[in-house]
Amino acid sequence: MKILWEEIDFVLLDLDGTLLDKHFDDYFWEEHIPEQYAKLMQISIKDAKTEIYAAYKVQEGKLVWTDIDYWSNRFNMDIPALKESVSHLVAVHEGVFPFLEFLQCAGKRVAVLTNAHAKAVEIKLTKIPLRPYLQKIVSANEVGFPKEVCGYWEAAEKIVGFKKERSLFVDDNEEVLMMAKLFGIKHLVYKSYASSQIDRRDSNRFVSIRHFSEIVPPIQSRNEDVPRSLIKI
Numbered sequence: 001m002k003i004l005w006e007e008i009d010f011v012l013l014d015l016d017g018t019l020l021d022k023h024f025d026d027y028f029w030e031e032h033i034p035e036q037y038a039k040l041m042q043i044s045i046k047d048a049k050t051e052i053y054a055a056y057k058v059q060e061g062k063l064v065w066t067d068i069d070y071w072s073n074r075f076n077m078d079i080p081a082l083k084e085s086v087s088h089l090v091a092v093h094e095g096v097f098p099f100l101e102f103l104q105c106a107g108k109r110v111a112v113l114t115n116a117h118a119k120a121v122e123i124k125l126t127k128i129p130l131r132p133y134l135q136k137i138v139s140a141n142e143v144g145f146p147k148e149v150c151g152y153w154e155a156a157e158k159i160v161g162f163k164k165e166r167s168l169f170v171d172d173n174e175e176v177l178m179m180a181k182l183f184g185i186k187h188l189v190y191k192s193y194a195s196s197q198i199d200r201r202d203s204n205r206f207v208s209i210r211h212f213s214e215i216v217p218p219i220q221s222r223n224e225d226v227p228r229s230l231i232k233i
């Protein structure tokens with residue numbers, strides 16, 4: 001897949017599912033939280049899952065969904081502490097660091113645009129050292145909107161200072177990519193391999209990649225940097 005890198009100055013990257021393996025979040029919210037809630041409430045895991053999944057459903061796509069303080073209050077559990085307790089399971093997708101190295105060498109400005117709460121980001125980036133490659137991190141709860149809403153993009157544009165027509169945005173959520181498209185981000189890529197435990201699902205609407213290696217240009221031959229007149233044949 002060819003990306004027109006010469007047309008791109010800003011690279012905007014989602015975090016969970018795009019840079020990091022979404023399996024951690026799926027496991028945490030779908031298994032670990034119900035298990036802990038079942039212990040707390042002394043109910044079966046099955047009943048805990050029914051109650052908790054219903055609570056998630058109500059907040060899907062809303063800002064509250066991203067707010068781990070809300071969920072701490074909602075379930076009467078310390079969600080950041082629970083995340084910390086299983087943070088050894090946080091994993092980065094294959095090919096992410098070489099991709100970030102490439103972007104750094106190419107002089108691109110890189111920002112993470114995430115719906116994840118700042119506290120969750122902190123826990124994850126303590127485990128996976130992405131910060132040296134990032135100019136900015138924009139969390140939904142810090143700007144007051146999730147990425148599915150135009151307000152997020154207006155705030156992110158101010159914070160990061162990106163130019164829409166010179167930006168590439170990569171996300172594993174098609175709804176978010178649609179919003180980015182409506183906002184005017186020119187280059188859009190769908191990350192189709194969000195969780196290591198779930199098969200790849202390509203997008204019908206956006207260019208899909210499984211690994212970032214698919215959009216890193218091959219290393220140029222040294223000879224290509226040397227004027228042809230100086231190459232001895």
Ligand SMILES: [Mg+2]
Binds near residue numbers: 015017171
């Ligand atoms: Mg994601």
